[in-house]
Amino acid sequence: MAKLQLPDALLIDKYIAGDENSLALLINRHQSKIYGYIYSKVLDRDVTEDIFQETFYKVIYTLKQKKYYNEEGKFLSWVLRIASNLIIDKFRNDKKMPLNRDTEDLSVFSKITDNTHNIENTLIKNQVNIDLKAIIEKLPHDQKEVIMMRYFLEMSFKEIADLTGVSVNTTLGRMRYAMTNLRKVIEKNKIYLPT
Known part of the structure; x- marks a missing residue:
């Protein structure tokens, strides 16, 4: 008789309740897909291992804190x-020289840069970045991915492709x-981007 496989949501509940083996089952169940996904983006085994481990550190931390995980997801x-x-953070941190591009497509992002160093401008810039990232998160995955790689990782379109x-x-x-x-979301919600 075949062994019944417990659903992910049940294993998560058991892990949160203290059953450490449940997380091991989840990791084993999804390990190859997660590892393969990371490797397909970074193309480096050592970096893949690091990101894979950090991913599950964050998973464990989040589940132990009982926050941010939606059981329906x-x-x-x-x-x-x-x-x-984590991959995006890795690429962003590895970039040494910022690239300045002044094109029509960059107009939304160029408005949030301000070289004046005072606390008010820093707070405004930080809030605009938070708001902009929240808007970007609502884009379809393929659009969000190209925005993040192009503007936050400063990758060329060829590199992204x-x-x-x-x-x-x-x-x-x-x-x-x-x-x-x-642009539609910014105009519809009358979001102010300081110049």
């Missing part, structure tokens, strides 16, 4: 979102749709 999707954020496995034209199309959607 899918465990694998949630973990992949954590891994994706290679990393995501699509053509440069598809990447450019995703960027165009993302910028159009961002």
Whole structure:
């Protein structure tokens, strides 16, 4: 008789209740998909190992704190979102030289830069960044991914296309749709971006 496989949500509940083995079952169940996803983005085994371990550190911490996990959501999707954020952080931290691009597509982002160093401008800039990232999070995944890689990781469209496995034209199309959607949300909600 085949062994019944417990659903992810039940294993999470058991882990939160103190059953450490439940997390091991979850990790074993999804390990290859998560590891493969990370590797497909970073293409480096050592970096993949580091991000994989940090992903599950965050998973454990979050579940132990009983915050941010929605039981109605899918465990694998949630973990992949954590891994994706860590990958973006890794690329962002590895960039040494900031690139300045002044194009029409950059207009939303160029408005949030301010070289004046006073506390009011710093607070405004931080709030605008938070608001902008919240708006970006609501974009479809493919549009959000290209925005994050292009503006926060300062990757070229060719690099983004290679990393995501699509053509440069598809990447450019995703960027165009993302910028159009961002502008609509900003105009609709009358969000003020300081110049």
